Amino acid sequence: MEFGAATRPYPGMNLNGDAFFIKRWGCHALVAAIDGLGHGQYAHRAARAARDYISRHYDQSLPEQFRGVGRACRATRGVVMAIARFTWSSNQSPSQNQNQNQTTLTFATIGNIEARVIGSATPVRFLIRRGIIGNNAPTAVATEHPWQSNYILVMHTDGLMTHWQWGGLPAFSWEVGDNYCSRTPAQTSKRKR
Secondary structure, three states: OOOOOOOOOOOOOOOOEEEEEEEEEOEEEEEEEEEHHHHHHHHHHHHHHHHHHHHHHOOOOOOHHHHHHHOOOOOOOOOOEEEEEEEOOOOOOOOOOOOOOOOEEEEEOOOOEEEEEOOOOOOOOOOOOOOEEEOEEEEEEOEEEEEEOEEEEEEEEOOOOOOOOOOOOOOOEEOOOOOOOEOHHHOOOOOOO
């Protein structure tokens, strides 16, 4: 199982209001996409507060993580966020072929983070709750979905147009760290969004 993220600040801004978190442990992996409201330093502060909370509590249930991020973001503008947790059977490494019975995707979102599964013969529907985390958001509802090794989960903020096509995205080359992959702003596509 491979993970990656691409992000850059809003044009003309130095600080990025979007954030992500990727963590593998045991027979789990967690991926979060976070968007601080607005742009610049205040959006950056909100997104960082959410990411910092998740980095310390990644093993909590998804609803617990959303509640905790809500507390962490109360003194900020707030965030919208999606979290995906992959769980595979303990006798299988994440790089082995997973089948429907061995790997599960647990997903929750509040706000306008979009998520799409590429490769599934039937559409995967996610329960989307609208609101702002840190400002009396609704309760996050985690849903479970079977996961296959040929699936690709794409989560994105409103910085990417919603009518994109998988074949139309540029190829990514990733800079790998301990718990994440990222692209530097200079490497990000120059195409208009």
